[in-house]
Amino acid sequence: MSGGPKYEYKWADGEKFKKPASLPAHEYITHLMEWVEKQINNEDVFPSNPGVPFPKTYQGICKKILTRLFRVFVHVYIHHFDKIVSIGAEAHVNTCYKHFYYFVRTFKLVDPKEIEPLREMSEKICK
Template identity: 45%
Template sequence: MDDHIFLSYSNNVQRTLPPKNRKHPEYESKGFQYRELVPETIGSDNLREAVKLPPGVDINEWLAMNTVDFYKQISLLYATLEEFCTPTTCPVMNVGRYEYRWADGITVIEPKMVSAPEYVECLMNWIETQIDNEIIFPKNPGEPFPSNFEDFVKRILRKMFRVYAHIYYSHFIKIVTLNEHAHLNTCFKHFLLFVSEFQLVDKEEMAPIKDLVETVLKP
């Protein structure tokens, strides 16, 4: 079983993803007094072309290489926030009313509520385990990828998106204070353009920060 997204209400009832087009007032009011800072990126003019599959390159090789790169990027970005994203400041892994519960389907079967730092730590360890598994990510040239390799990539990138969403929702003010917002925006734009190019993260998964996604992807 994979982890799940829950929508929390004041009466503590938990429900799954809300209907499409539902408004998210917390998101719209929290963040986006910083809306003018979101488009600021570093040297990202060619990102739309950079994500496209190069001629003659195997699609699985391209997915694998970029997945590993995105993992390194998000690891470094989150590391700058570890002292600010704590079990006290972020007792739940959430983006506004959307809550993410952790499960890896192996050691943790039933999705459980954890703090944001615990969720991210579990996620990074899990991604590293996936990447180090040579059956999933073959290391030697010419070795075959599993027939369902894209499914592994989708699951990794879907979970990775949640870390970006949490950073923007809960920690963007701190990112601006640290003067790291241009770098964050560049990494996120690269990530979004790539997953959009190959349809690797569903629109429903992006719903908690739908407005931000649309702003970043705007030509």
């Protein structure tokens, strides 16, 4: 999946894709959403019973999930924003992005180097 001319995101999940693989965006995103669902439904990672502690790896897993989800924003803004504008959804997508951006930046959940592809846009719309 491409994040513009400087960025290529390869998929690896440690199971089916042990080595990072170049995939078209729709396949990358499909694998990503399935992987995120698997993580969220894993009681060892996200326990749902009161009193069950979160694992020591919890924050790292959350960072990985949010970093990979951020890459979808990168791809959409760089490759499909004209389509979003054409259907009148720009304000909605920007609002969704801003909420995501403020959350991950406030809690330092996505490394600043990952945000670089959308840095200029983020500086403009996330004042």
